[in-house]
Amino acid sequence: MKEFELIKHFFSEQVIKRKDVVLGIGDDCAIVSPAERQNIAITTDTLVAGVHFPHETSARAIGHKSIAVNLSDLAAMGAEPSWISLAITMPEVDLKWIEDFCLGVFELCEYYNVQLIGGDTTQGPLSITVTAQGLVPINKHLTRSGAKAGDWIYVTGEVGDAALALKHILHEVNVAPEYRESVQNSLDFPTPRILAGQALRGYASAAIDLSDGIISDLGHLCSASKVGANIVLDHLPISKALQATVGMEKAFEMALTGGDDYELLFTVSEDNKVGIETALANSSNAITCIGQINRSEKITTTLNRKAVAIKTKSFEHFSSTKE
Amino acid sequence: MKEFELIKHFFSEQVIKRKDVVLGIGDDCAIVSPAERQNIAITTDTLVAGVHFPHETSARAIGHKSIAVNLSDLAAMGAEPSWISLAITMPEVDLKWIEDFCLGVFELCEYYNVQLIGGDTTQGPLSITVTAQGLVPINKHLTRSGAKAGDWIYVTGEVGDAALALKHILHEVNVAPEYRESVQNSLDFPTPRILAGQALRGYASAAIDLSDGIISDLGHLCSASKVGANIVLDHLPISKALQATVGMEKAFEMALTGGDDYELLFTVSEDNKVGIETALANSSNAITCIGQINRSEKITTTLNRKAVAIKTKSFEHFSSTKE
DSSP states (O other): OOHHHHHHHHHTOOOOOOTTEEEOBTBSSEEEOOOTTEEEEEEEEEEEBTTTBOTTOOHHHHHHHHHHHHHHHHHHTTOEEEEEEEEEEESSOOHHHHHHHHHHHHHHHHHTTOEEEEEEEEESSOEEEEEEEEEEETTOOOOSSOOOTTOEEEEESOOSHHHHHHHHHTTSSOOOHHHHHHHHHHHHSOOOOHHHHHHHTTTEEEEEEOSSOHHHHHHHHHHHHTOEEEEEGGGOOOOHHHHHHHHHHHHHHHHHHOOOOOOEEEEEOGGGHHHHHHHHHTSSOOEEEEEEEESSSSEEEEETTEEEOOOOOOOOTTTSOOO | OOHHHHHHHHHTOOOOOOTTEEEOBTBSSEEEOOOTTEEEEEEEEEEEBTTTBOTTOOHHHHHHHHHHHHHHHHHHTTOEEEEEEEEEEESSOOHHHHHHHHHHHHHHHHHTTOEEEEEEEEESSOEEEEEEEEEEETTOOOOSSOOOTTOEEEEESOOSHHHHHHHHHTTSSOOOHHHHHHHHHHHHSOOOOHHHHHHHTTTEEEEEEOSSOHHHHHHHHHHHHTOEEEEEGGGOOOOHHHHHHHHHHHHHHHHHHOOOOOOEEEEEOGGGHHHHHHHHHTSSOOEEEEEEEESSSSEEEEETTEEEOOOOOOOOTTTSOOO
């Protein structure tokens, strides 16, 4: 099958048609017409088989995840997702695989009203690069750099389950059957916290999405904001599955250093603490206060109000173990 | 070296700072602020080592080409390039290679006032995916679909030299020493026809960039416009190098079916023929009228006013020969 037919057949079949897309897939470029008084947030992420997901991951999960990780970056800026470009490199044209991959891509795009506007299909080892764009009112985007000493640190959802799923796949732990599906879904089908991100506009002083683990990503936020932080381990939102499988001490470590959570981590001033909790109380996104920003320029942890040491090695693509 | 340091060190060192970039590299997303009354053209292309460029291609040429092929798509829409996202997958961190690659990327970006606003660095077999964006006044973009019977077909520059360079590398032909540098540059350092593309706005009825060869790309244009075309072989702009190396007959074939030219092919109505030739006379982009659109819905060729058959197999990624 020729490249052009391939693209035409599978990627042009999306249901959603946004009014701000003047020209979609099929020409040299797409043309979009952004609304006035909106800036555009742009992010690009590549997923490589065997590095960012296990080789045995289902095509649908790969499709979902390649979109979700990019939407998660938009969420961290408080943006509303709008347009996606998708470049896929695959070893061979496997029609069933592509169909399942597109299912994962399109069900997420449709849910968030995001239109696929273009892309490229090439032959080579499996990898997917997505560029996602979103709209955010002028001067209302969130950044990593606004956290101040005294601000409270929050995360959405629960942390560590994606890392647990990976350990289960690698036979390093054995997740009990009753937890397996939800744990596996945390890794394969992460939910980008789009609505939470938009709700944070006007409240959060800084935000980042958790792709590489709390220690690493909070580290980026602290570095950009020139502050430090203390994390209260007792408050970490850890699932029953994680605690039951590895015990509390290991659960803390995995919650802090495990990658792939795609929850939002954000900071809120004392004055906005009630506001943010109220704003998010009616949404489906639970949030948990896990610590506080300080002037130390380092990250510390406490348990039962006592300082404890933690293993701080987080996920890094170039230092991670790969086959 | 950690991924984050890698990105920070090499990709944040660009000189250019566009006023419409609110937030560049370093956060979860970039934020841009498009001018009013402008639409945005968006394109994505992936280059895979061994498929889109020979493995022995210099890092600087790969950097140049990965940007140039995307800017060429913007040119074909009549857009003015603005922002680039670059995702690179590489087998290992080779600092000299990255430095040379960035040189190729940045010298082209600086020339066209394009700012690198983000990207991703991952480990795997070498490939580069670029998403390029550009601005085009509302309702002024060019498309593939506006050609009408009777319109004249033009190309910018010369065609076939990039295919010649590839054949020389593969030892299928031997380009004479006096031509080698210019022929090799056609393949490694294509010039996106940005100014020509913008000059076409208001004149051209349809446009496309030549990435896969005239037959293939004119075929896409005709298909989108629901028309046919005749190409006058006598008029094809063929370099002395190509003619001298392979002879006239083979030169026609390579000009028609060779990929990687990145010239613009466009159509102009009889009424706009003088206008476009005047508009482009003062630019450095030579243009040549190579044929005419008709109602046949197929592509034919003539030589000395007589119909001739041509080999029409063009470059297709999934059917090309690769190691």
